[in-house]
Amino acid sequence: MIKEASIVGSGLSGPLLAILLSEKHKIKVTMYERNSDIRKTSSFSGRSINLALSERGINALKKADVYNTDFEKLLIPMYGRMIHNSDSTQEFQPYGNKKHHYINSVSRSKINKILLSQAERSKLVSINFSTKCTNIDLEKNNLYMNEKIIPFNGPVFGADGYRSAIAKKVAKKLIYKDIKHGYKELTIKPKGDDFQIDPNALHIWPRKDMMVIALPNNDKSFTCTLFMKKTGILSFDSIKTKKDIFSFFEQNFTDLIDLIPNIDKYFLNNPTGNLISVDVNNWVYNDKACLIGDAAHAIVPFYGQGMNASFEDCYILSDILNEQISWKSTFKTFYKRRKKDADAISELAFKNYDTMKKKVLDQNYIDKYKLGLELNDMFPDYFIPEYTMVSFTNIPYNKVIERNKIQDKILNKILSYDSLPKKEVLEDIVKKNITKLNCEKNC
Ligand SMILES: Cc1cc2nc3c(=O)[nH]c(=O)nc-3n(C[C@H](O)[C@H](O)[C@H](O)COP(=O)(O)OP(=O)(O)OC[C@H]3O[C@@H](n4cnc5c(N)ncnc54)[C@H](O)[C@@H]3O)c2cc1C
Structure with missing residues (x-):
């Protein structure tokens, strides 16, 4: 088996896979990332600012020796849902009945930076930033990067997220499922040196057709996400002016106005994100290419499992590599074992939107x-x-x-x-x- 591989994308799954391939399998890994190195820039332009990390993700990070006491310090445990009713009353619904039944709020950029640094610590990994892949020729073994042709030796992993350039060539069919709802992030700032609301819960303002959720950050702020329809009556499109914004929040999320006095600024300045789920009908091409993470199975974020499932992909692929004699059989086994799980979490994630915005009431x-x-x-x-x-x-x-x-x-x-x-x-x-x-x- 060729002991060389390329990875396109150095978001969350790319560097974790690079760590596992280099450390556990002694494979030389070359990575390509379209953005500049986030460790050297002050702003982070990724999707959601924080994420919920749970057992599957932690398990994968442990297998790659990334999860240690320093890593744990970044995590804020959330033991259940704090439901904020329309009449401003609150009700706590625990996630489980055991001490370890909690999920963790963690900064996306911090995880990304840790993974990049740990990947680079291996002499076998090199990362090319500001290098966008526009195409792959699976017959001629060429990657097209910033108008340069780079031949590849060994397989290429598409870890380039939900609009993957590699998936476009590897997949037989890509089915984009748009739920017609979007999201916008807002921030609850700290009050003095403290959180304004309980930091050890995932807060939900369920309003049947829409909801706001809030996850705590280490600087004592909360990142809130408003999920609602993109167009039509009561939608992102229908709220245009400062007056519209305040009247919308007064009617639907009164207590958020006290928590976020300048809510209009966030609403007007922050982009409306799309919620896309992609069914990718084939993830592998002979011994030459394999998709992982969102490139293979982007899901809606309502179960907090996209990153967790992507991390799980990485160690499952690494485990299969131990059992197989060729890349081709590794990829075949990986797809067979993993596709049904990707379909399942996609279904569960769609269902959980209804649970969070409606059923919890x-x-x-x-x-x-x-x-x-x-x-x-x-x-x-x-x-x-x-x-x-x-x-x-x-x-x-x-x-x-x-x-x-x-x-x-x-x-x-x-x-x-x-x-x-x-x-x-x-x-x-x-x-x-x-x-x-x-x-x-x-x-
Ligand atoms: C609002 C929201 C909230 C979420 N909350 C959670 C949560 O709480 N818990 C959870 O587990 N998951 C959550 N997710 C899902 C999670 O963000 C993704 O599943 C995860 O980021 C997937 O990791 P990835 O590495 O596969 O893709 P990404 O993180 O998207 O990384 C892809 C990387 O590839 C690079 N790239 C893309 N195209 C190219 C190209 N052509 N050439 C070179 N580089 C390229 C990108 O710049 C990026 O760095 C959430 C998602 C959203 C949208």
Whole structure:
């Protein structure tokens, strides 16, 4: 097998893959990134400012020896959702029932910088910044960069995000799913030297057709994201003037005006981002190319899993490389093993938009959610709520969907009783319907 590889894109998944290929497989890696080196610029023009990192991402970072005590210091734990109702009351919904059931808010640029530096620490990795790939010729083994032709020796990994130039050549079909909603970021500044709202929760202002979420930052600010329709009545398009902005927030998110007095400035100055999910129908080309991360499976951000799934890709590919004798068989196995999980998390992410903006307000949903956590307490090897499986375990995403369909039926059955049945009855219902899981960790 040729011990050389190229990676296009040095966002989140590119450098993690470079670390694994160079450190674990002694492969010489050449990376190409269209932007300049973010470690040398003060502004960061990436997507969302902060991200939720959970078990799958952490697991991958550990495998690449990136996750250590210094890294942990960057993380702010969020133990559940803080729901902000229209009448300004708040209600906390925990993510799980164990001490380690929390997700972590982390700065996108900080993770990116750490990964780039760690990749470069390996003598086998070189990164070419300000080098945009415009095309790849898979027959002649050429990459087209800034109008230069660069021949490649060894495979090319497309880690160039949801508008991947490599995917355009590798994929048989790209299906872009646009949910017609967009997003805009706003900032809740610190008050003096403190956070204005609880830093250990992911805050949600659910309003059925739209929502605002807020994740804490280390400088005691919060990055808020408003998700709503891009066009039509009550949409980003319909809010144009300072007066429109204040009247929109007064009607829908009153308490945010107190938290963000200059909300109009953020609204007018920050761009409206698109929420794109891409179904890429083929990720590999012989022994020559393979897509990872968003290039292979960009998803909507509502489960906070895009980066986590992209990191998971990297170590799964690295593990498969240990078992296989050629790049071709590695890529084939990777696609076969991973595509169904990518489809599953894409489906779960779409579904979670509805959960976050609407269902968290619904008493039936809340009762079911609480019962799920109780059943998990009673039968931890059998009943694992969907959110727990996705965020706190490494159970393959497609298995999460399979198991959750059964669990949903179990919950409906139990809730159809007039009162909560005795533990023996519950045990019978649960154990008869769902198999025991030998979950190595965190179930
Ligand atoms: C609003 C929002 C919130 C999100 N929140 C979360 C969250 O809480 N948790 C989570 O896990 N995920 C989240 N995500 C998803 C996450 O951002 C992505 O899944 C993740 O960035 C994917 O990493 P990547 O390396 O595959 O792609 P990217 O991070 O997009 O990196 C791609 C890199 O390739 C470079 N590039 C692109 N084209 C070229 C080219 N032609 N030539 C050279 N270089 C190129 C880009 O400059 C970039 O550096 C969120 C996404 C959005 C939009």
